[in-house]
Amino acid sequence: MTRQEIHNKRLQQEAEKALLLQHTRRHFIKQSAMGLGALALGSLIGCGHHKTGLADTFFDPANPLAPRPPMFPGKAKAVIYIHMAGAPSQLELFSYKPELAKLDGQDCPPSLLEGKKFAFIRGVPKMLGPQAAFRQHGQSGLWLSDNLPHLSTVADELAMLHAVTTDQFNHAPAQLLMHSGSARQGRPSLGSWVTYGLGTENKNLPGFVVLTSGGNNPDAGKSVWGSGFLPSVYQGVQCRSEGDPVLFIKDPNGINRDIRKASIEAINKINQEQYEEYKDPEILSRIAQYEMAYKMQISVPEVMNIADEPAYIHEMYGTKPGEARFANNVLLARKLVEKGVRFVQLFDWGWDSHGDSAETAVDVGMINKCRSVDKPITALILDLKQRGLLEETLVIWGAEFGRTPMLENRDGKKMPFKGRDHHGEAFSMWMAGGGIKGGTSYGETDEIGYSIVNGKTEVFDIQATILNQLGFDHEKLTYEFQGRPFRLTDVSGKVITDILA
Amino acid sequence: MLISISDFIGRFHPVLVHLPIGILLFAVLLYFLSRREKYKAVMLATGIALFWGMWSAIASAISGFLLSKTAEYEQPLLSRHQWLGIATAAAAILAWYLHRKQVKYVQWILLVLAVLIIVTGHLGGSLTHGSDYLTKSFAASGSSATEVTQKPIPDVQQAIVYSDIIQPILQNKCYSCHGATKQKGKLRLDSPDFIIQGGKTGKTIMAGNADESELLKRIALSHENKKHMPPKEKPQLTKDEVALLHWWISNGADFKKRTAELSQPEKIKPVLAALQSGKKNEQNEETYIPEAPVEKADEVVITKLKERGVSVVPVAQGSHYLSASFVAVDTVTQADMELLNKIGKQLVWLKMPYINSAVGVFAGIGKLTALTRLSLEHSSVTDADLLQLKTLANLQYLNVAGTGVTVKGLSQLSGLTRMKQVYVYQTGISSNDFSALKKLMPSVQIDTGGYRVPVLASDTTLVKPGNQ
Structure with missing residues (x-):
């Protein structure tokens, strides 16, 4: 570079600098006015801004569990969702397939195996006929197997969905899809969406309670009742089935109610100051949870105590106070709903009937x-009915998927017992109460219960129907997250109008 | 906040739109006048008119855009109006600019502008007044697409089924697309000949076979289905209307016969009776919410109740009717009742399960005459208290399960004609009293409960391998 060139370059830089120096803040603001105006107009018009699903007038972040009205008058006010974790076989419960019996023991035709993926079946499995006798029940003539002698007596209350389908064939992702609308973690669960939408009627109890039985939590873990990106105040509160329903619910020795109250008030005051400073809504959740915990110390032991129920109720449900069992959880579900809890989620573990042991x-x-x-379950339906609560309580029974019409041959070998592999393509669920038309059946599978013939019901359709019964348009119940509104049913879901009363 | 400001601005659209129409059309007139020697002086005014017309057009376009975000209008029509409106504003800017620069072909732009204003204005008018507003005065008497309200039929048995019952349904729900003005799918339903003739898909009705008739098949399709009729954004047929169409077609779809001449299965009788009384068929009324609008309840009262732990919420967003639940409250006091009384007009659902009540509480409930659902299960309600509820003429659901009431108490409510369901499980009323109660309240579903699940040997035994 010659001297002249360096000189010229310096001159040029100096000129640019001088120009920039003249460019005062006043100039900047003046020149930006147009841009700012455009930005303001953009936000005025609603560009890039989406309304959250709940009208602002109804959603108060400082009181996230306050009761809120649905979008339209819903038939159901509460939900009891009974999930059989592990996935029972529809072919031994609800799906009557006499043709499958004729194929029992024969090799599975290759046409059924082409292009299919199974969790455990390898090579060519044998077909397995229904391992239960079926009968028609009630005026509706629904088919139920002899494995469910009690439920058969209330067939006219049930709306059967025979063609439910999922694209997941392993427990955890299938359970997540069923409960959160996504096979991966991070989305809010159905119960969280419902509590977010409706709040809770009883401020002394959580809006969303989870009870598990069968010795294990579902495979997907606590994410199936998590709140995902919704404020964590909406996550399911898991109550224990044995001992104290919630750990540390009793005040410790030497601490009386007044001291407890004063300490919680002090903690909340500090949290409130934190909130004023940082405006993080999670702090409000924390405050609400402390308040709730304090109230729950009184209300939960009372509502969770089934020992006071009369003997005939215990006989009806088959409950044994003090034991950890499914029946106790079902009775608790009824008590909770009666007390204004919005969503009770039951999981019963141990339905994974592979046939690798006598238990399965x-x-x-x-x-x-x-x-x-x-x-x-039968007692629950009848008890809700006589208490005048069935019409406003939606009861859902289901699992994450169904099971194959083929006999499972793990690793291509014969198994010690008769079992079936995971099958997501077609399985059965049912709903009752909450504005559902009893004694109906929707969807059909082929003669062996393998593929859907008509009435295909996606997981999202079930979620859409549940929200619809509670008074929500599933497309409009949204929450703003990462710059876009999210909803439970993502981009799918249609209400199953055929089963609505 | 921003959204409500935009709502507010949007609402100025109906007033603003008149400015560009007037000013710009006048500007066009001025321009063409000014080309004559005699009016040359108005040339100056043309520029001023164009300038202000341009700004009013821009303001109209913006406010119109904001309005379109808030209100619900017919979609395709709206988007045409919107884009033409934006084009009008753009043309106005161009016209003002060209006129200022004295470009020669400004006259063509002005002509385009005039046409745009007229077309956009017409579309805007169609949006607010309906697309048949302009031509309605030419339409033949009565058979236009406007909605008619079904008047009560004096004697439904003597009514001519088609013209008195079926035609009004078709007129309300079908004519707008399948009538004199539009024939979507080449189908008209506004005269017997057209109905028989059918449309693109073929025959619309199969006389005597309602289930195979295209008309009913389309109505029965799920709302998501594109072929469902009426399209899901249009008013749907009610269950009663579908039942009437089904009944008429099953009976041969005759255009002359009277009701008495057709066979009347049990199912259709209440529907026909409802036509005569002019009241809604009660059996289909499922929402428990009155249709008549009501003013907003006093927020102060609601807040006071909330502070008591009572959950008070509208029955749905946008409704002023309220539901109140005392599930989190143990005792209801006189003061609570005074508060409830102040929202008595709006309160339709009341839940007071498991509550102890102070004296006079039930007399207070008796004043809440808008109530349609009342839950008093496991409360301290007695026979004497039930007498106080005699005034609840709108009550449809009463739950007194687990209380001390008896047949004597409940019989005091036999005058409540709208009552549909009564729950009396675990009360002084047993299934033995059922027949007596049924006589007192013939149309009420009474649930005495007491359901049992039998004990089966299999309930407690386990299956072991090899012994099933």
Whole structure:
């Protein structure tokens, strides 16, 4: 670079600098006015701004559990969702397939295996006929198996969905999809969406309670009742089935109610100051949860105590106070709903009937599982009915998927017991109460219960229907997250109008 | 906040739109006048008119855009109006600019502008007054697409089924697309001949076979289905209307016969009776919410109740009717009742389960005459208290399960004609009293409960491998 060139360059830089120096803040603001105006107009018009699903007048972040009206008058006010974790076989419960019996023991035709993926079946499995006898029940003539002698007596209350389908064939992702609308973690669960939408009627109790039985939590863990990106105040509160329903619910020795109250008030005051400073809504959630915990110390032991129920109720449900069992959870569900809890989620573990042991055989262990749930579920429907609550309580029974019409042959080998592999393509669920038309059946599968013939019901359709019964348009119940509104049913879902009363 | 400001600005659209129409059309007139020697002086005014017309057009376009975000209008028509409106504003800017620069072909732009204003204005008018507003005065008497209200039929048995019952349904729900003005799918339903003739898909009705008739098949399709009729954004047929169409077609779809001449299955009788009384068929009334509008309840009262732990919420967003639940409250006091009384007009659902009540509480409930659903299960309600509820003429659901009431108490409510469901499980009323109660309240569903789930040997035994 010659001297002249360096000189010229310096001159040029100096000129640019001088120009920039003249460019005062006043100039900047003046020149930006147009841009700012455009930005303001953009926000005025609503560009890039989406209304959240709840009208602002109804949603108060300082009181996130306050009761809120639905979008339209819903038939159901509460939900009891009974999930059989592990996925029972529809072919031994609700899906009557006489043709499958004729194929029992024969090799599965290759046409059924082409392009299919199974969790455990390898090579060519044998077909497995229904391992239960079926009968028609009630005026509606719904088919139910002899494994459910009690539920059969209330067939006219049930709306059967025979063609539910999922694209997941492993427990955890399938459970997540069923409860949160996504097979991956991070989305709010159905119960969280419902509590976010409706709040809770009883400020002394959580809006969303989870009870598990069968010795294990569902495979997907606590994410199936998590609140995802919704404020964490909407996550399900899991109550224990044995001992104290909630740990540390009693005041410790030497601490009386007044001291407890004063300490919680002090903590909340500090949290409130934190909130004033940082405006993080999670702090409000924390405050609400402290208040709730304080109230729950009184209300929860009372509502969670089934020992006071009369003997005939225990006989009806098959409950044994003090034991951890599904029946106790079902009775609790009724008590909670009666007390204004919005969403009760029950999980019963141990339905994964692979046939690798007697406990998981469709003709041994599964029948025993049926016997443990048949009576309490039937009692729940009848008890809700006589209390005038069935019409406003939506009861849902289901699992994450169904099971194959083929006999499972893990690793291509014969198994010690009769079992079936995971099958997401077609399985059965039912709903009752809450504005559902009883004694109906929707959707059909082929002669062996393998594929859907008509009435295909996506997981999202079930979620859309549940929200619809509670008074929500599933497309409009949204929450703003990461710059876009999210909803439970993502981009799918249609209400199953055929089963509505 | 921003949204409500934009709502507010949007509402000025109906007033603002008149400015560009007047000013710009006048500007066009001035321009063409000014080309004559005699009016040359108005040339100056043309520029001024164009300038102000341009700004009013821009303001109209912006306010119109904001309005379109808030209100619900017919979509395709709205988007045409919107884009033409924006084009009008753009043309106005261009016209003002060209006129200022004295470009020669400004006259063509002005002509385009005039046409745009007229077309956009017409579309805007169609949006607010309906697309048949302009031509309605030419339409033949009565058979236009406007909605008619079904008047009560004096004697439904002597009514001519088609013209008195079926035609009004078709007129209300179908004519707007399948009538004299529009024939979507080449189908008209506004005269017997057209109905028989059918449309693009073929025959619309199969006399005597309602289930195979295209008309009913389309109505029965799920709302999501594109072929569902009426389209999901249009008013749907009620269950009663579908039942009437079904009944008429099943009976041969005759255009002359009277009701008495057709067979009347049990199901259709209440529907026909409802036509005569002019009242809604009660059996289909499922929402428990009155249709008549009501003013907003006093927020102060609601806040006071909330402070008591009572959950008070509208029955739905946008409704002023309220539901109140005392599930989190143990005792209801006189003061609570005074507060409830102040929202008595709006309160339609009341839940007071498991509550102890002070003296006079039930007399207070008796004053809440808008109530349609009342839950008093496991409360301290007695026979004497039930007498106080005699005044609840709108009550449809009463739950007194687990209380001390008896047949004597409940019989005091036999005058409540709208009552549909009564729950009396675990009360002084047993299933033995059922027949007596049924006589007192013939149309009420009474649930005495007491359901049992039998004990089966299999409930407690386990299946072991090899012994099933």
